[in-house]
Amino acid sequence: MKKSIEVKDIAFKYNDEMILKKLNVAIKENTFISIIGPNGSGKSTLLKTIARNLLPQEGAVFLKEKNLQSYSAKDLAKEMAVVPQTTEVNYNFTVEDIVLMGRHPHIKRFKREGVKDFEIVKEAMELTNTWHLRDRFINEISGGERQRAIIARALAQESKIILLDEPTSALDIHHQIEILDLLKELKEEKDVTIVAVLHDLNLAARYSEEILLLYEGEVVTIGSTEEVITVENLKKAYNIDMIVERNVYTGDLQVFPISAKNKLNKRCKKSKLLHIVCGGGVGKDIIQSLYEEGYDLSIGVVNIGDSDWEIGRILNLKIAEESPFSEISEEAMKKGSQLATEADAIILTSIPIGKGNLKNLQIVKEQLEQGKTVYFYNEYKHVTKFDYTNGDGIKMLEHLKYLGLLTLNCKAELIKVLKG
Template sequence: MKEFKIKDLEVAYGDQTIIKQLNLEIPIGKITTIIGPNGCGKSTFLKTIGRIMKAKHGAVYLDAKDIHELSSKEFARQLAILPQSPIAPEGLTAQELVSYGRYAHQKGFGKESAKDQEIVKWALEVTNLSELSHRSVDNMSGGQRQRVWIAMALAQETEMILLDEPTTYLDVAYQLEVLELLEDLNRIYGCTIVMVLHDINLASRYADYLIALKQGKVIVEGTPREVITKEMLKEVYQIESDIVLEEQSKKPICVSYRLMNKKKLLEKELKVVG
């Protein structure tokens, strides 16, 4: 994959427009994280570029080709998407779930080939699940289950993985486990990662590129140092915060969150109305 572009994208639920004339180019071979307040359109954007939703206007292009011109299998060989809190069929083992990722590469009646089995084994190894391959996904911890889904995406042999809030409902240790796995997949295998995260500090720590959305529009995009600023926090989240560079990563983190003064908020809203 050489490029992934979004042009004049507009997405709506009925009469309500969620994404408004959005133009972006996702960096290839990098980790891109989308941040923004609840209801700003993060998940809608991810579903649209992952072909789960269809745009009202505009298009998404993979190597200059509209994603809706690709067959389902062709699209699945280039891009994998993991929705928020996916659910596996009851009783399915990790190996069985990961093997579903080979569907896009199978012909005829979908019988597993030696190569399919080899790729499934590799995906389980990369995600440190080899010893759990025959365990039911139902009986795994939240972090283990999330790794199984990521392994399934890897089994698709795609160059890009989209993830909608992959750390939701996980405690801190499991959040770090999942994010460090994604970081390894990017650094070692060159996989392009695009994900939605709520935690600003985790987004900054694990991203090469950040996109801050508000009301369906891109407010700012760039490196963590370019995006995580006091101005962005006020504009996007209506909060004030002290920002320091994290010692290990040298990336910005927010400390001492505060809601913006209500009087300032009211003055700002009146100015917008006026």
């Protein structure tokens, strides 16, 4: 795909403080790229440099292989529209007036707006669902509506690139999703390139195709969302441990920061080896906690792609795995049994039991029969329905309890018991 924007060796400093240090970035055409990074990493400065609101001390930005400085203001506005961080307007222009201002680069100085301009404005306003607001004053509508109106103005500019500086930071979750859905739609349907500074990692991961991660004015990494949103990358920039997993419902990557406090008391290794029977995401919390406690862990049997599996992989645990959405095979069960046998104790989480993973309980049963300690960590004790086998699962569980399964209802209790 063609390069749309190319940032070459850009250095920018305010007074003596280097904000951007020799930055190199290439942005493709028709992509949705998010710029993320901690506060002070230079995200907004980079965006403003690309928008030509700031002139870098060194290096240059190229737009369609032409130096940004060689564009006239109007020509640049035809190529690129900007949605600034604050969109407040103190004068009572109507929403339509504001959107119509976006036509400025297309209208000659001595001319007024023509029929075509009004048509384009109407289309932009309908697309952003602001047409019904056209006669309202811009300073009297809500923040979300105003943000949409400003995006409509950017659309009326008919540029193929839209730069946005934290377009959702002042909005509630509903309006955040609404704006980002709109941007994604514009990218798909109007072939617009979206470059957005975003604060929220989860929204960035969910909506963008590509991500640029900045840290202290330097590029940590740039690439597809999958490549950038990794534990190592995020740790470099944000200096905090994170869990990255895949959301069960949307299939998007999701980031969970682990509190900055825990980072300080270094994880001290404990000699105990634990095996956790989990799946379907019910284990991720206990896996993280026990990992932080310092236990060696193994998990299984879980399906590949399952969020418990993701965490196991991130933390580099031994995993007895099975291909996605398939019943546990003999082979996987053997691996699971082996891991369980190696462990000093086993923790059964409150996994939803179906025909596919009944074998997990089978493994637990074998271990109990061999006299190993097995804890049943029933975190979701208020959830009664976790049996999808018409009673076989419950029956099996009752039998396990008879064999000596120890039920514990809270995490603190479990950790205490494990410490002995």
